[in-house]
Amino acid sequence: MNKISVPLHMIDLHKDGFHPLLDITLFNKPFKVVLDTGASRTAFDHELLLAANEDAPIIASERLSTGLGTNTMQSATAIINNVWIGELLIDEIEVAVLDLSTINIAYRELGHPEVLGVIGSDILVKYKAVIDFGKKVLVLK
Numbered sequence: 001m002n003k004i005s006v007p008l009h010m011i012d013l014h015k016d017g018f019h020p021l022l023d024i025t026l027f028n029k030p031f032k033v034v035l036d037t038g039a040s041r042t043a044f045d046h047e048l049l050l051a052a053n054e055d056a057p058i059i060a061s062e063r064l065s066t067g068l069g070t071n072t073m074q075s076a077t078a079i080i081n082n083v084w085i086g087e088l089l090i091d092e093i094e095v096a097v098l099d100l101s102t103i104n105i106a107y108r109e110l111g112h113p114e115v116l117g118v119i120g121s122d123i124l125v126k127y128k129a130v131i132d133f134g135k136k137v138l139v140l141k
Helices: 046-052 101-109 121-126
Strands: 004-007 009-012 018-026 029-035 043-045 058-067 070-085 088-098 117-119 130-132 137-140
Touching: 004 018, 029 046, 043 046, 043 101, 046 058, 046 088, 088 121
Parallel strands: 029 117, 043 088
Antiparallel strands: 004 137, 009 018, 018 029, 018 070, 043 117, 058 070, 070 088, 130 137
């Protein structure tokens, strides 16, 4: 597989650091997501996923998710087909489905775009990701 370069958009969290965002496509619709090296799995927001596709195959989980400052967050999963990250097509991926509304509320208050969720280390490891903050690019292979 050739190297695929995906532009990163750095957003300023107003004296609280930065988040790298990237564009993805699923259900033939464009979305912004956070590139999160600290996330073990890719996760999408429950409400936004249903708004994008009311038939999204969301499966409830007995397990509570850890991270995002809690270990008691209800979670679900979904198998998503045809996710594009730049020129990379991921035919099928299982993602965590969580309530990420607090992230989008904070982003709106800071004047940033809404995000569908986070791209986590499951994708970053599988596709041998290299993040170049100087060039503002994510390289996948």
